[in-house]
Amino acid sequence: MNVDVLNESGVDADVVELTRLCRFVMRRMRLHPATELCVRLVDPDTMAVLNEKWMGKTGPTDVLSFPMDELSPGREGDEEPEGYLGDIALCPQVAQQQAPAAGHTTKDEVDLLTVHGILHLLGYDHAEPAEHKEMFSLQGRLLVEWQRAALGQDPETS
Numbered sequence: 001m002n003v004d005v006l007n008e009s010g011v012d013a014d015v016v017e018l019t020r021l022c023r024f025v026m027r028r029m030r031l032h033p034a035t036e037l038c039v040r041l042v043d044p045d046t047m048a049v050l051n052e053k054w055m056g057k058t059g060p061t062d063v064l065s066f067p068m069d070e071l072s073p074g075r076e077g078d079e080e081p082e083g084y085l086g087d088i089a090l091c092p093q094v095a096q097q098q099a100p101a102a103g104h105t106t107k108d109e110v111d112l113l114t115v116h117g118i119l120h121l122l123g124y125d126h127a128e129p130a131e132h133k134e135m136f137s138l139q140g141r142l143l144v145e146w147q148r149a150a151l152g153q154d155p156e157t158s
Contacts, residue, residue: 001026002036009041009092013110021111024149025118025142030074032082037121039088039114047091062094063113065120072123088117115142 003022005015022037042050047060054064069083090113092106099109119135126132 001031001033003039004037005039005041007041008046009043011041011092011096013041013092014107015041018110018114021114021146022118024146025115026085028142028145029118029122030076030080031071031085032074032080034082035071035080035085036083037085037088037118039090039117041092042089044091044093047089047094050089060091060094062091062098062109063117064089065117067121067123070123071121085118086121088114088121090114090117111146112139112143115139115146 001023003019003026005013005018005022007013007015018039022039026035026037044060047064048058050064051057051059051061054066055061065086065088067086069085071081071083071085074080090110092110095109095113096106099106102109102112104112116139119139124131124135124138126135
């Protein structure tokens with residue numbers, strides 16, 4: 001899996017760890033090994049421009065997803081979908097502001113937003129209650145699996 005994490009945010013970020021997280025989620029979602037993804041960590045001003053242009057909203061947001069080949073999760077026994085998954089823009093400064101209210105660290109918030117962004121690229125949404133329940137349940141499960149993997153309790157960590 002080809003994952004590029006570009007840090008244009010002006011704050012320190014562990015791009016190697018974020019790359020590993022992206023690959024982990026992509027494998028869990030049964031995407032083809034040749035699938036590509038780009039994550040851009042951006043500053044609040046850049047995020048505000050993107051949010052205005054693509055969502056029609058003012059000010060910076062935490063994460064935006066831009067799907068490309070409209071891939072969906074693979075299914076057991078089926079051939080894995082292949083292509084360019086898309087791009088994610090994530091603002092670590094907004095994540096840092098949100099983290100205390102969520103009761104976790106900035107790193108945990110960035111991880112959550114990364115998984116959230118990937119799920120959006122795969123067609124998940126949370127506009128309706130049933131969609132919200134499905135997406136956030138899957139997001140939570142993936143984050144728990146990732147945390148176990150990071151602690152060395154899962155052989156599929158890289």
